[in-house]
Amino acid sequence: MHDNILYLIQPRSRSARCVDAATIRRDVAYKAGDDALTMDVYSPPEANNAMRIPAVVIVLGYPDVGVPNPLGCQFKDFGMSVSWARLLAASGMVAVIYTTRNPAKDVHAVLQHLRQNAALLGVDEHRIGTLAASANVVVAVSALTHDADLRCAALLYGYTLDLDGGTAVADASKTFGFVNACAGQSVDDLPGHIPLFVARAGEDQFGGLNGTLDCFLMKALARNLPLSFVNYATGAHGFDLDDDSGSSREIVRQVLAFLRFHLVATSQT
Numbered sequence: 001m002h003d004n005i006l007y008l009i010q011p012r013s014r015s016a017r018c019v020d021a022a023t024i025r026r027d028v029a030y031k032a033g034d035d036a037l038t039m040d041v042y043s044p045p046e047a048n049n050a051m052r053i054p055a056v057v058i059v060l061g062y063p064d065v066g067v068p069n070p071l072g073c074q075f076k077d078f079g080m081s082v083s084w085a086r087l088l089a090a091s092g093m094v095a096v097i098y099t100t101r102n103p104a105k106d107v108h109a110v111l112q113h114l115r116q117n118a119a120l121l122g123v124d125e126h127r128i129g130t131l132a133a134s135a136n137v138v139v140a141v142s143a144l145t146h147d148a149d150l151r152c153a154a155l156l157y158g159y160t161l162d163l164d165g166g167t168a169v170a171d172a173s174k175t176f177g178f179v180n181a182c183a184g185q186s187v188d189d190l191p192g193h194i195p196l197f198v199a200r201a202g203e204d205q206f207g208g209l210n211g212t213l214d215c216f217l218m219k220a221l222a223r224n225l226p227l228s229f230v231n232y233a234t235g236a237h238g239f240d241l242d243d244d245s246g247s248s249r250e251i252v253r254q255v256l257a258f259l260r261f262h263l264v265a266t267s268q269t
Contacts, residue, residue: 021045022089028121030098030113031106037065039098039110040076042089047122054127054151054263055094057110058084059143061136061178065101074099080241084131091256092264094123103139104181111147127151127263131255134237135159135178138169142181145189152194152262154255157201157237159209160216161185168208187219195226197258199251202233209237228258 023043031037047053058081064074075081076097088095096114100106111128118125129152132140137158144153161182162169173180198217204210220227232239232247239248 020086022086023047025121030110035101037099037101037106037109039096039113040085041121042085042095042097043122044089044092044094047094049122051122052118052124053092053094053122054129055096055114055123056088056259056263057096057098057107057114057128057130058088059103059107059130059132059136059140060098060100061103061132061134061139061181063101063103063179065099080133087252087256088131088259091260093259094121103179104142107139107143108146111143111150129153129259129263131259132156133158133240135172135176138173139179139181141190142185144191144194145182145185148191148194150194152196152259154197154199154258156199156240156255157204157209157235158213160212161187162212163187163215163219166208166212166215168212172206172208187216187223187225190220190223190225192223192225195228195258195262196220197228197255198230199255200229200231201235201237201239202231203235204237206237228254230254 022045025041027038028041029036030039044053060075076099081097085095085097096110098110114121114123114128115125128150130140130143130150131154133156137155137160140153140155141160144150159169159172163186170180170183200213217229230251232251235243240252
């Protein structure tokens with residue numbers, strides 16, 4: 001495992017300097033009993049027991065408990081997940097990554113646990129956002145349709161909704177094994193007050209993904225949803241993981257700035 005996003009922040013930035021100083025609580029149970037599930041909580045290095053800090057849940061769209069895992073570890077131990085969690089903590093937010101059996105339901109169990117145990121975890125239960133990439137975006141979008149108390153969501157090069165009779169998301173779900181949590185839903189199901197950040201990879205290598213994303217964006221604009229959008233014209237799927245370029249670094253910074261603005265800055269005004 002390696003922290004494969006950390007190079008995307010300039011070496012002299014605050015995030016790069018203190019990214020290894022995050023306080024990590026590992027394997028915190030958010031579902032007890034025989035089907036126990038856990039999460040790892042990354043807090044800013046300056047956090048203390050008296051602080052209540054905005055949080056970002058890094059959403060997972062694949063079951064990773066009780067299923068064969070060809071990658072050899074769970075999602076919360078991926079270099080991608082750990083890197084984003086450390087960056088978020090270094091940027092002044094609590095980051096949460098978790099295990100799941102039923103992604104569409106478990107994300108709500110995570111959110112409920114954070115809110116019910118906010119004081120213990122040092123989380124501001126009124127300022128929680130989400131971050132998701134790729135096939136995980138479907139569950140993040142579904143969570144928005146069921147949880148109007150979320151403050152914002154950052155969605156990167158993701159599968160979203162099958163609209164206007166399309167089947168690309170459903171087809172990819174069958175092929176790759178992620179949960180199509182938005183089946184039967186439309187953009188009209190999204191709350192009109194939750195800000196969205198959407199990053200598009202112009203040269204995404206997964207057929208049909210950008211077609212569904214483009215349709216999602218057009219309908220979101222037609223509804224006048226609060227939307228921030230960046231198109232990385234020459235970017236491929238997963239550019240934040242392996243594209244060492246100024247454009248990748250800038251988009252990562254934009255994601256962090258978006259989350260900080262809606263979760264941290266607004267809590268200080």
